[in-house]
Amino acid sequence: MGLSEYLFVFAFFGVPGVLGAWLARTRGKNPLVWGLLSAPFPFCIFILWFQKPISEVPGYFRKCLTCGAVYPWKLDSCTYCGAKLEK
Ligand SMILES: [Zn+2]
Incomplete structure (x- = not known):
């Protein structure tokens, strides 16, 4: 894989994963679990976003x-x- 493919994979799974982990942390949830959930299922970010x-x-x-x-x-x-x- 070239660099651009790595960047694409990172943008596709890494960004929602990191975002989900961060949101989980701010809401007192397990960042690891929610980060891993958000990477393949970005809609988890929306669930976290609207959850207090x-x-x-x-x-x-x-x-x-x-x-x-x-x-x-x-x-x-x-x-x-x-x-x-x-x-
Ligand atoms: Zn009050």
């Missing part, structure tokens, strides 16, 4: 102490009940 973690994932998602909803880490108040983050 069920528990807090430090650096990515925070769990609201008031209503229990999970919202993005960078926000300082809950997107569901508006409860402010205690620091």
Whole structure:
């Protein structure tokens, strides 16, 4: 195989695999399992993309102490009940 074929294989399986693994990590799931699933089945990325973690994932998602909803880490108040983050 030439270099261009390797690049094609990487783009075809590597990119969705890496993307799936990264998304899985941000959602508190097993990156290895989801990376391997996403490589041959890129629709797994869409499943991960729209799925919120069920528990807090430090650096990515925070769990609201008031209503229990999970919202993005960078926000300082809950997107569901508006409860402010205690620091
Ligand atoms: Zn809340």
